[in-house]
Amino acid sequence: MTEENYDWLKKIIENSGHPVSLKISTILQRKGWFVGNGVRYPSPQEPDILKEIDIIGSKRSKLFPEANNELIIECKKQKDPWIFFKQNRKIDTIYTLNPNRESYLYNYVNLSKENERRFKKHYYYGKDLCTYYLVGGKKNEKGGPGATIDHAINQVYNALKFSIRQSCGDFTDFPALFYPIIVFDGELYEANYKNEELEIKKSNHSYLQFDVEFNKPEKMERIGTGKLDSVLLSKPYVIDIVKIEYFEKFLGEIEHKI
Numbered sequence: 001m002t003e004e005n006y007d008w009l010k011k012i013i014e015n016s017g018h019p020v021s022l023k024i025s026t027i028l029q030r031k032g033w034f035v036g037n038g039v040r041y042p043s044p045q046e047p048d049i050l051k052e053i054d055i056i057g058s059k060r061s062k063l064f065p066e067a068n069n070e071l072i073i074e075c076k077k078q079k080d081p082w083i084f085f086k087q088n089r090k091i092d093t094i095y096t097l098n099p100n101r102e103s104y105l106y107n108y109v110n111l112s113k114e115n116e117r118r119f120k121k122h123y124y125y126g127k128d129l130c131t132y133y134l135v136g137g138k139k140n141e142k143g144g145p146g147a148t149i150d151h152a153i154n155q156v157y158n159a160l161k162f163s164i165r166q167s168c169g170d171f172t173d174f175p176a177l178f179y180p181i182i183v184f185d186g187e188l189y190e191a192n193y194k195n196e197e198l199e200i201k202k203s204n205h206s207y208l209q210f211d212v213e214f215n216k217p218e219k220m221e222r223i224g225t226g227k228l229d230s231v232l233l234s235k236p237y238v239i240d241i242v243k244i245e246y247f248e249k250f251l252g253e254i255e256h257k258i
Helices: 003-015 018-030 113-119 147-166 244-257
Strands: 034-042 050-060 068-077 082-090 128-135 176-185 188-194 197-202 205-222 227-243
Touching: 018 034, 018 050, 018 068, 018 176, 018 244, 034 147, 050 147, 068 147, 082 205, 128 147, 147 176, 147 227, 176 244, 227 244
Parallel strands: 068 176, 082 188, 128 205, 176 227
Antiparallel strands: 034 050, 050 068, 082 128, 188 197, 205 227
């Protein structure tokens, strides 16, 4: 291979997201996680079409030792900065967790004192949430700069839903908690209004929360009583947006809190 061809190939690889995936996989393996790369799975709408998620990492939970933690990670690289808008709200509901059993964590809402206590130690709890974003100050038009993050969000969400469905099968009766994560190689910012002034700051890690409406209201019953505890209209999801340079520190900070 000539030096010219080597430089050309190196540039192609570096401009892709693959070096990001390789680096993140290496960190996870070094930290004792079981790692799957380039995991493909069938689409429920089009069974003959395979979708893909960059990384799935698996390890026993410390906060909920009866369960496994499953990290669902999509890696992205982009020159345009990602900007997330922080709200004056905190993450404070256990519904942001993604268990693979409705009965796990007492049907989500029937919180025992133990589960309530444990969730307040979770790294989600009390964090400032972001609810929308833009990319590079441009409109998120189809195929435009915003398409990269839109695609990443859809990738981790679809992989999350598949993983939950798969782990609810007849032969996989094992509790698990799933965490969607986007690792970003690029500039990350958070914006919010403080004293009626717009503030923009660099960030290493943002919590993007969004809600997905149910097709019909979900009735949550208190286990063992048959009594209606509450009715849910939607499910909140949190996606961790983490800069590649910060990922190892992020992992060290959360491992004892998940």
